[in-house]
Amino acid sequence: MSSISFGGLLRRPEAGAALGLIAVLIFFAIFGGITFLKPGGMASWLNVAANLGVIAIPLGLLMIAGELDISVGAMVPFGAMTVAVISGHYGLPIWLGVAMALTFGVIVGLVNGFLVIKTAVPSLIVTLGSLFAVQGIVLGLTVLITKSTSVALATEGPAKLIFGDFVLGGQLQVMVLWWLALTALYVFFVHFSPFGNWIFAMGGDKVSARNAGIPTDRLTMILFVLSSTSAAFVGMCQAILYNSAQVAGGQSFIFNSIIAVVVGGVLLTGGFGSVVGIFLGTITFAVVTQGIYYTDFDRNWSSLIIGILLLAAVLMNNTFRKMALSYAPKKGGKA
Amino acid sequence: MTAPIMALRGVNKSFGPIDVLHDITLEVRAGEVLCLLGDNGAGKSTLIKIMSGVFQPSSGAIEMDGVNVTLPNPRAASEKGVATVHQFGGTFPLMSIGRSFFVGVEPAKGWGPFKVYDRKRANAIAVKAVQDFGITRIDDGDRLVGGLSGGERQSLAIARAVHFGARVLILDEPTAALGVKQATHVLRIVNEAKKRGLAVVFITHQVMHAMAVGDHFAVLIRGAVAADFKKGEKTREEITDLMAGGASMASLEAEIEGYMASHGGHPPQPAE
Ligand SMILES: Nc1ncnc2c1ncn2[C@@H]1O[C@H](COP(=O)(O)OP(=O)(O)OP(=O)(O)O)[C@@H](O)[C@H]1O
Ligand SMILES: [Mg+2]
Numbered sequence: 001m002s003s004i005s006f007g008g009l010l011r012r013p014e015a016g017a018a019l020g021l022i023a024v025l026i027f028f029a030i031f032g033g034i035t036f037l038k039p040g041g042m043a044s045w046l047n048v049a050a051n052l053g054v055i056a057i058p059l060g061l062l063m064i065a066g067e068l069d070i071s072v073g074a075m076v077p078f079g080a081m082t083v084a085v086i087s088g089h090y091g092l093p094i095w096l097g098v099a100m101a102l103t104f105g106v107i108v109g110l111v112n113g114f115l116v117i118k119t120a121v122p123s124l125i126v127t128l129g130s131l132f133a134v135q136g137i138v139l140g141l142t143v144l145i146t147k148s149t150s151v152a153l154a155t156e157g158p159a160k161l162i163f164g165d166f167v168l169g170g171q172l173q174v175m176v177l178w179w180l181a182l183t184a185l186y187v188f189f190v191h192f193s194p195f196g197n198w199i200f201a202m203g204g205d206k207v208s209a210r211n212a213g214i215p216t217d218r219l220t221m222i223l224f225v226l227s228s229t230s231a232a233f234v235g236m237c238q239a240i241l242y243n244s245a246q247v248a249g250g251q252s253f254i255f256n257s258i259i260a261v262v263v264g265g266v267l268l269t270g271g272f273g274s275v276v277g278i279f280l281g282t283i284t285f286a287v288v289t290q291g292i293y294y295t296d297f298d299r300n301w302s303s304l305i306i307g308i309l310l311l312a313a314v315l316m317n318n319t320f321r322k323m324a325l326s327y328a329p330k331k332g333g334k335a
Numbered sequence: 336m337t338a339p340i341m342a343l344r345g346v347n348k349s350f351g352p353i354d355v356l357h358d359i360t361l362e363v364r365a366g367e368v369l370c371l372l373g374d375n376g377a378g379k380s381t382l383i384k385i386m387s388g389v390f391q392p393s394s395g396a397i398e399m400d401g402v403n404v405t406l407p408n409p410r411a412a413s414e415k416g417v418a419t420v421h422q423f424g425g426t427f428p429l430m431s432i433g434r435s436f437f438v439g440v441e442p443a444k445g446w447g448p449f450k451v452y453d454r455k456r457a458n459a460i461a462v463k464a465v466q467d468f469g470i471t472r473i474d475d476g477d478r479l480v481g482g483l484s485g486g487e488r489q490s491l492a493i494a495r496a497v498h499f500g501a502r503v504l505i506l507d508e509p510t511a512a513l514g515v516k517q518a519t520h521v522l523r524i525v526n527e528a529k530k531r532g533l534a535v536v537f538i539t540h541q542v543m544h545a546m547a548v549g550d551h552f553a554v555l556i557r558g559a560v561a562a563d564f565k566k567g568e569k570t571r572e573e574i575t576d577l578m579a580g581g582a583s584m585a586s587l588e589a590e591i592e593g594y595m596a597s598h599g600g601h602p603p604q605p606a607e
Contacts, residue, residue, distance in 0.1 A: 192451040194441035197430075201438045204427030211409045212439035272429040321429070325482040 079235030105232030164240030203270030428481030
């Protein structure tokens with residue numbers, strides 16, 4: 001921004017997300033006190049935000065590029081089960097389990113991307129298919145191999161420290177550090193490096209982007225690989241953290257990450273949004289789901305708040321986008 | 336006389352059993368505006384899609400600078416200097432002027448993996464390129480393209496094509512959705528592009544717009560070149576009639592005049 005002004009801030013894609021977060025913080029400060037902003041309370045929602053955020057950012061980038069990936073809901077248990085079966089059930093080295101979990105993430109992402117490029121079927125349908133297919137594989141193979149739907153995994157040493165431990169006094173998951181570092185990386189690549197522009201161009205007008213020389217197919221593949229590998233990574237880290245993996249669970253990530261992305265100001269039709277916005281949207285989501293425990297309300301009410309927040313976000317985002325579009329520099333002020 | 340920058344020699348195009356273009360021969364020269372006229376469905380868009388690599392001719396040849404070329408895709412065409420600007424500018428509504436100007440060729444500063452997009456430079460170059468075309472109202476590269484008027488968007492797209500070295504500029508109905516003032520802007524920019532030595536192919540339904548900038552006119556009727564003439568060789572009425580595929584426009588005008596004469600000078604009311 002050439003000048004920092006209130007109007008200028010409102011035109012940014014993360015404006016709605018920032019306002020939403022402030023509203024939510026005030027709400028919970030009034031009804032639950034500020035315990036959730038003290039270190040102990042913060043850990044509870046930071047942990048939720050971190051696990052969600054690592055998936056929400058690449059998913060949000062896909063949405064900016066005009067695509068969607070709901071197979072992340074199956075990739076979380078897939079990543080968890082892979083490391084648990086290889087390193088827990090078979091007792092092979094943990095690093096092999098880690099490598100295989102990430103490899104499967106890459107493979108499913110490549111398959112998703114390939115199908116979306118080659119068939120021109122909407123990515124919602126393609127990844128709905130891979131969501132069920134991967135769920136089937138995870139359940140089928142796990143029961144076949146281990147005769148159980150839950151597999152234990154004991155990890156020690158550096159792998160535990162890096163992927164699934166508590167840090168800073170024992171309440172904060174190491175995932176929080178991953179989340180912060182990855183967010184910084186994404187911010188650089190999306191908003192500062194020249195390549196970030198390509199994602200927005202692709203979501204704005206794919207044909208024009210391709211004609212302008214942007215490798216849209218390759219970019220689509222990369223984004224799908226990023227989202228499914230990130231989901232597998234989160235699942236793998238959770239298995240290492242909790243010393244076990246379940247075949248079920250993970251579906252909540254689908255809706256939760258889409259909510260975080262939309263609350264974060266990403267336009268559902270693509271072409272508009274920001275990493276910082278998704279970051280704020282993720283925190284907002286986590287504060288609502290965890291902050292409710294610090295109030296006298298029943299926790300079920302948090303769904304109501306999230307529903308309202310989502311609708312408000314979509315409406316606000318439309319308003320902010322119109323403001324951004326109609327922005328023209330003031331004529332009167334100039335000599 | 337110089338060789339034409341681009342020429343079509345006996346080009347035919349059919350989509351399966353449907354013949355859309357028949358034996359089209361056309362030339363576009365540097366510093367000249369070729370106006371492609373014709374009724375809806377005459378094949379104008381199909382023709383320029385062949386020139387810009389979107390479609391392949393079923394038979395016939397495309398020449399550039401006197402040499403046969405194939406344009407397998409839009410990339411290949413734009414690498415040879417053929418740029419197409421579509422009705423709505425073909426740009427990205429939610430991107431800033433600077434960013435959309437440089438899509439795919441973003442300027443960067445810094446080094447190695449730490450290269451960052453150079454917003455200042457992108458904005459400055461983009462704004463200057465548009466202003467050089469006389470659109471001085473665009474002075475902030477951070478504005479979103481979607482916030483510009485239709486004429487400004489067209490101008491931005493044309494300025495972009497020229498900046499990146501286009502030699503043949505193809506404009507598909509650039510003035511169709513514009514008001515009089517906006518259209519005048521675009522026509523002025525077409526003239527400016529021509530002055531800079533580009534070959535311009537200009538599609539329009541408005542004979543007035545064509546006559547304002549055209550040096551050379553080709554009328555398509557059902558996929559064939561029905562007339563090919565130079566500036567000043569035909570009157571507006573003749574061109575209008577040709578476009579409508581015969582004398583129908585003149586008779587329509589006579590009909591309206593007759594109506595007005597018998598109704599005290601009032602034109603017919605449009606149907607409710
Ligand atoms: N991909 C296609 N397959 C089959 N027929 C097509 C295809 N594209 C165009 N046509 C046909 O070719 C004819 C010419 O279409 P074209 O779009 O080139 O016309 P036009 O002169 O640009 O018309 P307008 O003034 O309405 O833009 C039309 O009858 C159209 O139906
Ligand atoms: Mg057309």
